[in-house]
Structure formats: C-alpha cells, structure tokens
Amino acid sequence: GQQVMQIPQYQHVQEGEDFTTYCNSSTTLSNIQWYKQRPGGHPVFLIQLVKSGEVKKQKRLTFQFGEAKKNSSLHITATQTTDVGTYFCAGPRGSTLGRLYFGRGTQLTVWP
Amino acid sequence: DTEVTQTPKHLVMGMTNKKSLKCEQHMGHRAMYWYKQKAKKPPELMFVYSYEKLSINESVPSRFSPECPNSSLLNLHLHALQPEDSALYLCASSQDGWDRENYGYTFGSGTRLTVV
Numbered sequence: 001g002q003q004v005m006q007i008p009q010y011q012h013v014q015e016g017e018d019f020t021t022y023c024n025s026s027t028t029l030s031n032i033q034w035y036k037q038r039p040g041g042h043p044v045f046l047i048q049l050v051k052s053g054e055v056k057k058q059k060r061l062t063f064q065f066g067e068a069k070k071n072s073s074l075h076i077t078a079t080q081t082t083d084v085g086t087y088f089c090a091g092p093r094g095s096t097l098g099r100l101y102f103g104r105g106t107q108l109t110v111w112p
Numbered sequence: 113d114t115e116v117t118q119t120p121k122h123l124v125m126g127m128t129n130k131k132s133l134k135c136e137q138h139m140g141h142r143a144m145y146w147y148k149q150k151a152k153k154p155p156e157l158m159f160v161y162s163y164e165k166l167s168i169n170e171s172v173p174s175r176f177s178p179e180c181p182n183s184s185l186l187n188l189h190l191h192a193l194q195p196e197d198s199a200l201y202l203c204a205s206s207q208d209g210w211d212r213e214n215y216g217y218t219f220g221s222g223t224r225l226t227v228v
Contacts, residue, residue, distance in 0.1 A: 088155075099160070
C-alpha cells in the first residue's frame with residue numbers, strides 16, 4: 001500500500017544551524033500534513049499543504065509541497081533548543097476520508 | 113475549547129482485566145480517531161469514526177472495542193490485552209473533509225497503557 005517515507009530518522013544539530021526533513025510518496029498525495037511531537041508529548045498539528053508547489057512559512061519554519069505532490073519538506077532556519085522533538089509528515093492513504101498515515105518521523109536534537 | 117481530553121493519563125492493567133479509555137472534545141469536530149503509538153515509532157491508525165459511525169477499522173484485534181456514544185465522546189474498551197499492547201493510546205479529532213483549510217488533527221495527550 002501507499003506509504004509516506006521520511007528521512008532522516010535522526011538529526012543532531014548545534015543551536016543556530018539549519019535543519020531539514022524530507023517526505024516522499026510513491027503516489028500523488030491529495031494533501032500532506034506536518035506534526036511536531038515533543039519528548040513525552042503528543043503530536044501537534046503544524047500545517048497542511050494542498051496545492052502543487054505550495055510553500056508556506058511559519059516564522060523560522062518553511063514547508064514545501066512538490067510540484068508532483070509526491071514529496072514535501074520542512075526546513076527550520078537557525079534552530080533553537082525549543083525546536084527539539086520529532087517531526088512527522090502525514091498523508092492520506094487512498095481516497096477514504098480519515099485514513100491519515102504518518103511517516104516514521106525525524107527526531108531532532110539541538111544542543112546549545 | 114480547543115482541546116481533546118483523554119482519561120486516564122496512565123493505566124496499568126492485568127491481562128484478564130476490562131478497562132476503558134475515554135476521549136472528549138467540544139470543538140464540533142465530526143471525525144474522531146484512535147491511534148496507537150509505541151516508543152520511538154509513529155502513531156498507527158486503529159479506528160476512525162465519522163459522524164458517530166465507525167468508518168474504518170484497521171484490522172484491529174477484537175480485544176479492542178471502540179464506541180462513540182455521541183459526537184463529543186469516544187471510548188476504547190479493552191479486554192484480555194497482551195503485554196505487547198502496552199503503548200501510548202492517542203485520541204484525535206478533526207473537521208470533516210480533506211479540502212477544508214487547516215484540516216489538522218487535534219490530538220489528546222494520550223493514555224499510557226501498561227499491560228502486566
């Protein structure tokens with residue numbers, strides 16, 4: 001079945017460095033969502049991308065959806081210790097409403 | 113109210129016990145979900161309720177039994193669980209319809225379940 005593949009699995013950066021995580025799908029996605037889960041916490045919705053080639057920004061976070069709607073990325077500029085956590089992309093499987101499946105996530109560690 | 117509330121936060125149960133997890137939201141969301149998350153893994157979809165009806169069961173064993181008493185409440189009844197069922201159980205809700213702006217899921221803080 002359709003899967004959303006996410007890389008890298010782990011990323012360790014020094015505070016101030018940039019960070020990027022990538023998601024790829026073998027099939028076209030109607031939309032893709034991004035979530036952040038802090039250690040010991042629960043997933044928190046960040047954004048949804050729907051349009052081909054869409055780019056959205058939230059302060060230091062930039063989200064992109066590929067032209068073919070098969071890949072997406074999250075880029076964080078000048079990481080801070082508050083950015084620590086696991087970032088998941090999530091995409092729908094098939095056309096059935098509600099079938100949202102998560103990539104394996106990228107665990108970000110930021111050291112001061 | 114923009115929260116999903118889950119109770120209890122922690123639960124330890126024996127393999128012969130019967131327990132229930134509860135989830136509540138008052139955001140008017142008509143879709144509600146149960147996910148299971150093991151340590152260092154992504155959330156795995158278990159059940160989807162849409163307008164209070166079960167629309168998706170991801171081949172979950174019958175020892176997990178969901179229930180949606182009304183549009184604000186979602187329960188997960190547990191019976192005869194196995195130690196490998198120990199995990200964080202997350203409830204989530206969302207608006208209905210993929211084409212809505214910000215069709216994000218709102219997750220509860222979860223119930224950390226340990227089966228002994």
